Amino acid sequence: MTHLLGKTAQDYLRQLSECSESKMGVTRFPFTPEHRRANALLTAWMEEAGLRVHMDDAGTLIGRYDAGKNTRTLLMGSHQDSVKHGGAYDGIMGIVLPIIALQALKRRGIQLPYSVEVLAFGDEEGVRFPTALVGPRALAGTIDISVIDRKDKKGISLHSALTSFGLEPEKISQLQRSPENIIGFIETHIEQGPVLEHNGLPLGVVSAICGIERHQLTFTGQSAHAGTVPMHLRKDALTAAATVTLEAEKFAIKLPDLLATVGQLDVTPNVPNAVPGKVSMTIELRSSVDEVREKAGEMLQTFAKETAQLRGLGCEVHRTYSQSATRCDPDLQLAIASAIGSLGKRVFTLPSGATHDASAMADLTPVAMLFVRCKKGISHNPAEFASDEDMGLAVKALMKLLCDLQP
Numbered sequence: 060m061t062h063l064l065g066k067t068a069q070d071y072l073r074q075l076s077e078c079s080e081s082k083m084g085v086t087r088f089p090f091t092p093e094h095r096r097a098n099a100l101l102t103a104w105m106e107e108a109g110l111r112v113h114m115d116d117a118g119t120l121i122g123r124y125d126a127g128k129n130t131r132t133l134l135m136g137s138h139q140d141s142v143k144h145g146g147a148y149d150g151i152m153g154i155v156l157p158i159i160a161l162q163a164l165k166r167r168g169i170q171l172p173y174s175v176e177v178l179a180f181g182d183e184e185g186v187r188f189p190t191a192l193v194g195p196r197a198l199a200g201t202i203d204i205s206v207i208d209r210k211d212k213k214g215i216s217l218h219s220a221l222t223s224f225g226l227e228p229e230k231i232s233q234l235q236r237s238p239e240n241i242i243g244f245i246e247t248h249i250e251q252g253p254v255l256e257h258n259g260l261p262l263g264v265v266s267a268i269c270g271i272e273r274h275q276l277t278f279t280g281q282s283a284h285a286g287t288v289p290m291h292l293r294k295d296a297l298t299a300a301a302t303v304t305l306e307a308e309k310f311a312i313k314l315p316d317l318l319a320t321v322g323q324l325d326v327t328p329n330v331p332n333a334v335p336g337k338v339s340m341t342i343e344l345r346s347s348v349d350e351v352r353e354k355a356g357e358m359l360q361t362f363a364k365e366t367a368q369l370r371g372l373g374c375e376v377h378r379t380y381s382q383s384a385t386r387c388d389p390d391l392q393l394a395i396a397s398a399i400g401s402l403g404k405r406v407f408t409l410p411s412g413a414t415h416d417a418s419a420m421a422d423l424t425p426v427a428m429l430f431v432r433c434k435k436g437i438s439h440n441p442a443e444f445a446s447d448e449d450m451g452l453a454v455k456a457l458m459k460l461l462c463d464l465q466p
Contacts, residue, residue: 060451064159065452068447098114105158106122110123131242133244138194140180180195183415188211241424246416248411256434268418269411271382276339280371311355315351321343392427399456401459429457
């Protein structure tokens, strides 16, 4: 049965991967012909599962299993969109697997004592428009409605794109759900990292979605001739930036549950025969524990200023972005863990370093995530892959969870 469920998932995802603007990988941006084609496939499979399907005005395709009046609803799902030349599993797998689980329960004649909705959010990646998570934020009531006026690179506004899908974006503010009627939100997702594969495990329980902060640092020294200025008289901005880069790495190695990345360096004048006079750099910190992340940010800012002072450089430091961590609900984590354990698999808990729809849904309801192993941890890449066997196990875990959950 596991193999058949996984094979079905692989077949569905193959068909969805063809809903792509490009032939290399998957390029499926929100509110495009590719999105429309993907929705048509998802709608057909939702209906096979006995779900009633509609799209809300934020572009979320919703398939509902209705257990009757006065029943609370479990929400499941993820996002349908991809990055440019992305993979066939990121996001969309988290829509397909719950659908297959509900199809299997229908074939067995199993009726649940609570309602279920599978949500296919339109835009999580934020690639087409300079905004993201419109669907979950609309449901949570946290959306800034002004984002519908933002435009893509072709000058098309989100408002126009939604309207082209037959939607009424002016009504987005009316989509907010009542928390009292919702059990929680469970998102199934490829891990997008190598931890499960490293541990030889197909599935994982997510403990938290990491918080993120970014810092912009600028060191200002003096550009000079590389052959005429002695080392002890130089004001080299790049050596200061390199020192801070290594210190960020040391912090992340020493401190538990911290990731530090220097992903961007802009060097001036950036020529081989001149001492760098100015360097701008970014440091991104991620942790599932906000206190760890914030403390690391403060320490790195202090270290950068001290480094600049010792080297006779100017230094400007600004925190440009901050997002708190999202703790996954203990009861829903336990439900996922129990389902994994029932399959004879070791229960393994890990944080998510990437942001997901669940982070926005947490403003509405308790959230949890089920991770599925992906080959070599590769994601946002045409080589992204999850096996039939692992996806089949994930479907069985979802079926067990759905049958055992006490609303």
